[in-house]
Amino acid sequence: MxxxxxxxxxxxxxxxxxxxxxxxxxxxxxxxxxxxxxxxxxxxxxxxxxxxxxxxxxxxxxxIPARLFGSRENKEEKIEVLLLKETGQKQWECLVKPGRKMKIGTKIIFSPRLSATVVDITEEGSRIIAFHYDGIFEEILDELGEMPLPPYIHEKLEDxxxxxxxxxxxxxxxxxxxxxxxxxxxxxxxxxxxxxxxxxxxxxxxxxxxxxxxxxxxxxxxxxxxxxxxxxxxxxxxxxxxxxxxxxxxxxxxxxxxxxxxxxxxxxxxxxxxxxxxxxxxxxxxxxxxxxxxxxxxxxxxxxxxxxxxxxxxxxxxxxxxxxxxxxxxxxxxxxxxxx
Structure with missing residues (x-):
């Protein structure tokens, strides 16, 4: 078929x-x-x-508000991270943009409360990312994250x-x-x-x-x-x-x-x-x-x-x-x- x-x-x-x-x-x-x-x-x-x-x-x-925006450590370039699924304690499989610079060991800063490190790359090209934070991850996501609307939706969701x-x-x-x-x-x-x-x-x-x-x-x-x-x-x-x-x-x-x-x-x-x-x-x-x-x-x-x-x-x-x-x-x- x-x-x-x-x-x-x-x-x-x-x-x-x-x-x-x-x-x-x-x-x-x-x-x-x-x-x-x-x-x-x-x-x-x-x-x-x-x-x-x-x-x-x-x-x-x-x-979950799974879309996060940060930057590489000591760099001004913006990085977009989209959480796909939890793979272990404090680790998630993620899509990242731009992907080419997100090598294993790359550190990402989202806020004073949240940072992350790329620990692996899957066969499909997504990243396994370990998150570092103090407090409750869900609360930090609610504060920093955006709803991951599909790519065909171009308008911002107000509610x-x-x-x-x-x-x-x-x-x-x-x-x-x-x-x-x-x-x-x-x-x-x-x-x-x-x-x-x-x-x-x-x-x-x-x-x-x-x-x-x-x-x-x-x-x-x-x-x-x-x-x-x-x-x-x-x-x-x-x-x-x-x-x-x-x-x-x-x-x-x-x-x-x-x-x-x-x-x-x-x-x-x-x-x-x-x-x-x-x-x-x-x-x-x-x-x-x-x-x-x-x-x-x-x-x-x-x-x-x-x-x-x-x-x-x-x-x-x-x-x-x-x-x-x-x-x-x-x-x-x-x-x-x-x-x-």
Whole structure:
């Protein structure tokens, strides 16, 4: 299967540069896989598509202000450091700009409270950086760091909380699970009143989620790995819902990947924590997820390949064509789809 099979032409003005004033007022494109039909709605309409007993699985990861700006020791040249994932005590894998001067042993000064040293370089060219500080690292990050918005967003985010879901809890992501940004407390309350069970899992989103597929044959693409956690209690409740014939509805491709990577050959979700690099593309047989909420994804991305596996590529591209015609907003701060 070729990368070009997942290409579509998107006008640049449809790339959302900022979130909607109210989270739930985004547009929602409802897709029915069986009939291959779609209808235009708003996100606040989503409750009507749920059934009593449905299980809604959300990713409760929290984005850290992972973009830091400093300078090399005794140099004025500015250095940008983007935290990707923690690799050990006080050490993180990071992207750095400019990279060519960031050799092993290079020291970076961010503030009187925070400095760092490059201790290794990975095969992909990212740096392993050891941080030096007094106090609590998370508090220093909150003070000095910026939200790591994707490269296609060029406007400054005024309110950091708008790049967090309302149920964000466990810090560790370098990017938001963006399809969850549309949910409000009011919508979650309406879902609970309807008899929907809402359960949290955690997957810390890495910037690899934005890494383009460079290989022409998608099977040659190497997926990034991301850390996840599923508690025993949540796994038990999801399995009980599945056994009872209830739908498991995942919010976002992050939740989909976590659930599918931890579902065994008997169709049971295994609790646990670890790393997943599951790559879902057309031909994949979904074991756990019955429906999903997702945003509109980049052309030729692994995320577009995942939803094309869920609802067939031709139908998805047809829906995207409709969304472009109807001026939907795309990507992280854009509109959403409900696929069932």
């Amino acid at each position: 070729k990368k070009e099979d997942f290409y579509y032409d998107l006008p640049e003005e449809l790339i959302a540069q900022h979130p909607m004033e109210k989270r739930s007022e985004s547009k929602l494109l409802h897709l029915n896989r069986e009939n291959e039909t779609f209808e235009d709605c708003h996100f606040y309409d989503i409750v009507k598509f749920f059934h009593p007993g449905d299980v809604l699985v959300v990713n409760n990861t929290k984005v 950091k909380d708008r790049y967090q879901t309302i149920y964000a809890k466990h810090r560790g992501s370098a990017a938001a699970p963006t399809s969850g940004l549309h949910f409000t407390e009011e919508i979650l309350s309406q879902l609970r009143e309807k008899g929907v069970k809402i359960l949290p899992i955690t997957l810390h989103v890495g910037l690899g989620t934005f890494r383009p597929v460079k290989e022409d044959d998608i099977l040659d693409h190497v997926m990034h790995s991301e850390y996840f956690e599923i508690s025993e209690e949540v796994a038990k409740e999801i399995n009980e819902g599945k056994k009872a014939g209830k739908r498991i509805i995942a919010v976002g491709t992050t939740s989909v990947r976590t659930l599918e990577s931890q579902t065994d050959e008997k169709g049971l979700l295994k609790p646990g924590k670890g790393w997943t690099d599951i790559f879902i593309y057309p031909g994949y047989d979904f074991e756990m997820v019955d429906a999903m909420v997702t945003n509109f994804h980049l052309p030729e991305s692994t995320l577009l390949m995942l939803i094309s596996a869920f609802a067939n590529r031709e139908f998805i591209l047809k829906a995207y064509e409709h969304a472009i015609k109807e001026r939907y907003r795309f990507f992280s701060f854009g509109d959403a789809m409900f696929i069932e």
